Amino acid sequence: MPVAKPVSSDGRVIAHIDMDCFYVQVEQRKHPELRGLPTAVVQYNSWKGGALIAVGYEARALGIKRSMRGEEAKAVCPQIHLVQVPVARGKADLNSYREAGSEVVSILARMGRCERASIDEVYLDLTDAAETMLSETPPESLEIIDDEALKSHILGLKHEDGSDMKENVKGWLRRSDADHREKLLACGVLIVADLRMQVLQETQFTCSAGISHNKMLSKLASAMNKPAQQTVVPCSSVQGLLESLPIKKMKQLGGKLGSSLQSDLEVNFVGDLLQFSEQKLQECYGINTGTWLWNIARGISGEEVEGRLLTKSHGSGKTFPGPRALKTLHSVQHWLNQLCEELSERLQTDLDQNRRIAHTLTLHARAYMSSDSDSHKKFPSKSCPLRYGTTKMQEDAMNLFQAGLREYLGPFEVKMQGNKKNGWGITGLSVSAGKISDIPSGTSSIMRYFQGHDRLCSPSKLAKEKFELEAPCSFSENESNSTLDIIEHTKLPEEEATVNNESSDLESMEHKTSTNSLEVPFYSSMSSLKKADFSQETPLSFSGRESHLEPKLTDLQSKVSSKESTFEPGRPASEQQVKRNALRDKGTPSLLRFFRRVDPSCSIQSQVLAQSSDDTNIRSSLENNNSIHGDSLSEDVQRREMWQYNVDEIDPSVIDELPSEIQEEVRAWLRPQKRQANSARRSVGIADYFSRNKKL
DNA sequence: ACGGGTGAGACA
DNA sequence: TTGTCTCAC
Known part of the structure; x- marks a missing residue:
């Protein structure tokens, strides 16, 4: 809501x-x-x-x-x-679509604050760009207006028969009797038309767009004329639009709230809300929703465009409908392994490309219990601190599942044991990673510094402590074994066959391959699995997106500078002509030259493409942070320790004792950092680590 | 219990 | 804060 x-x-x-x-x-x-x-x-x-x-x-x-x-x-x-x-x-693997979405975002973000609303939708705040254009080259002063802009739809603009639509639009865009806000919208129309052409040129994708004074109206507008068109909503047409807009078409009202408005208040169109006082709406739907409803009825929406080019979480999930429901712990484990593999891969990519780390792992499942009337009960979601590395994620996810299952089964846990039919099934599984935060820059060179010094410190002891503190969802051995036993013993062979028959090839294979691990206690079976895919924890090499986007940016730069020159009166005409010729095939003039000063915090460069030669260090230091034996004193082992210390516990004075060349970097690292509460609880304290080094 | 797989955000 | 619930594409 x-x-x-x-x-x-x-x-x-x-x-x-x-x-x-x-x-x-x-x-x-x-x-x-x-x-x-x-x-x-x-x-x-x-x-x-x-x-x-x-x-x-x-x-x-x-x-x-x-x-x-x-x-x-x-x-x-x-x-x-x-x-x-x-x-x-x-x-299903949606990565290719996510990457294509990133391409688009990297283009759209050039012109103003950009919010990635979904895999294929973006909001832009073009206020600054429009203001700049209006003050420097207002539309009314333009002799030629790009064709794409002239194809725009202007909501409420009446079209007399016989008149040329484009002339009509041109008239609207250039009219001088408009107020400031409408002129800004006209600038927005030109800017968006230009952006859409850039998207088409550089990605081959078409898109539709809505332009207005707020997110709500723009969202409505973008859907009005598809595909490959754009629509602007002038203030003057807002009331008419909302009057006849079915309530369910409004974003956020497509579900229960919208239905309740229809049935309880007989509100069928957004405009029908106008008859209710704000207080009345608040009484019915709460203070926040009530005010929100009162506002949208008037076309008012103060929602800001968040400057966010990257998602706040990553998830990987799959449903197992009807007969495909998972009925054994082992099949659950198999699928959790698959899901965690994908999630882990995506987290590594995020780390490589954006220098971000996720801090929590959450497991969601859907289940049914056919045996009892309690089948409406929901499988609880569970979360724990996220540890990087595929096998650790798999292990943690499985533990979370078992915790959830115990809670789900509750009093039936014992009863299930005696049942012939295993009365439960898992119809959906998903793992997701959240609480994603940026890695402070400069960290990796600090780690490099420590590589050369902390060899004297015993990593095995530190690592072991850390493991014990970190282990998420620690169950006693009894607990996990009993859960496993109950489930495994109640499984009937015939059911297994049923599952196999109706399940995918992949799943069938899984049942055949490893039955041994089912006979041994849970943790042992986990560790035997661990060995098998250890190779998958080796760092991924850069690929795909980076190599794909990097040259594009270069292209853009040259393109931009070329375009820039076209607009610079100071340049020699011959030089301009050369560049113009070079661009001739590309066609449309760009408006980019107006907007050199893109907010750096929104730049795709920093948020999507940020790269550093130190990435390998970061990556490997997050991985394998669970090799508790300490028998190999690899640099990875050394580096990985760095990530487990609680920044809050650092005595600032220790920084003064560091070599001068890294002092500033360490300060910068510590300053802006916000810590997760739970990571603070289990961390060792970097001060300890420092003092150890000092003594040695 | 085939509208899947994912995301975001509000609320208790 | 975690876990639940709603909503959307």
Whole structure:
């Protein structure tokens, strides 16, 4: 539910950019032969041809809908091209779409504060850019306006028969009798048109956009004219828009709240809310929601565009519907392993590319208990401190699951044992990593410094202490064994067969491969699994996104500087001509030159592409931080210790005793850092570590 | 219990 | 704070 916020008189220019049937576009770029053909993206081809998760516009025109199954789509339209979502580790792998989304974000973020709202949606605050344009080259002074901008839709602009629409739009954009805010919107229209063309040029993706004074109206507008079009909402047309807007179309009102408005207050259109006082709405729906409703009825939304280019969490999950429900601990373990593998990989990528680390691991599951009426009970989600490294994540996730299962089973735990039918099943599993924070810069060189000095310190002792403090969700051996025993012993062979028959190949294989580990206590079986995929903990090499984006940025720079020169009157004409010629094929003039001063905190460079030659150090220091034996004094072992100390406990005076060349860096490292409460509890204290070094 | 896999945010 | 719940694409 949205929270009402005080509203600044809205002179902002906010854009919402929405990629058109994004997954389809990504697949069509990958398979150019599909361009222009009716195409849909489908996942899990096994059951009724899989589910459609994105439908191209050519296919929509032929009656294909998102809710269809693959087979259904084929029946409706035999010539449809169905592309499958990539599969990795037995589950859908959305990474290629995430990466494509990042490409788009890196372009859109050039012009102002940018918020990545979803994998294919972005909000932009273009206020500053628009103000700058308005003061330097207001639209009314422009002799030529780009065609893309002229194709914009202006909500409420009446169109007389016979008149040229583009002339109409041009008139609106350049009209001098508009107030300041509307002129800003006109600038926004030009800027967004330009951005969309840049996106198309550099990614081959089309998008639609909405431009208005706040997020809510822009979001509405972007959906009005699709695909590959943009719509602006002038103040004057807000009331008319909301009057006839079905309440459920409003973001946040598509669910229960919207239904309750319809049934309880007989509000069917957003405008119907106008008849209720703010107080009345607050009485019905609470103080925050009430105020929010009162505001949106008037087209008011103070929500800020967050400057955030990266997600706040990563998750990996899978459902196991109906007959595919997981019925053994072992199959749960198998899938948790798969999910954690993917999650771990994505966390490593985030670390490599953005220098961020996640601090909590959360497990979600859905389960049913057929045996009893209590089947409505929900499987509790559980979380613990996140440890980097695939096998550790797998181990922790399994422990979280068992904790949840014990709670879920509760009093039935014993009863389950005697049941012939194992009365429970897992229909959904997911692991996610949250509480992501930036790694302070400069850290890795500090670690390098310590590599050369702390060899004298015993890492084995430190490491062992750390392990004991860190071990998440520590269960007594009794507890974990009894849970395991109950579950395993109640499993019947025939059920196993049932599961195998109806489950995927991957899952069947898993049942055949390792039955041994089921016979031994839980922790032992874990460690035997650990050995098998240890190789997967070796650092990943850079690939894909970086090599893909890096040259693009370079391209951009040259492009920008070229464009810049076109606008500089001081340059010799011949030089300008040369650059113009070089750009001729690229076409449209860019507005980039107005906006050299992009907020560095929003720059894609710092948030998406930030790289350093020290990344390898960081990566390896987070991994393997659990080799408790200390028999190898590798540099990794040394470095990894650094991450476990509680910055809060550092006596500032120790910094003075450090070599002068790293003092400043250490201070910078400590200063802005906010610590997680639970990591503070279990950390050793870097001061101890320092003093150890001093003594030796 | 096939609208999947993911994300964000509010609330207790 | 954790865990639950809602909402959205």
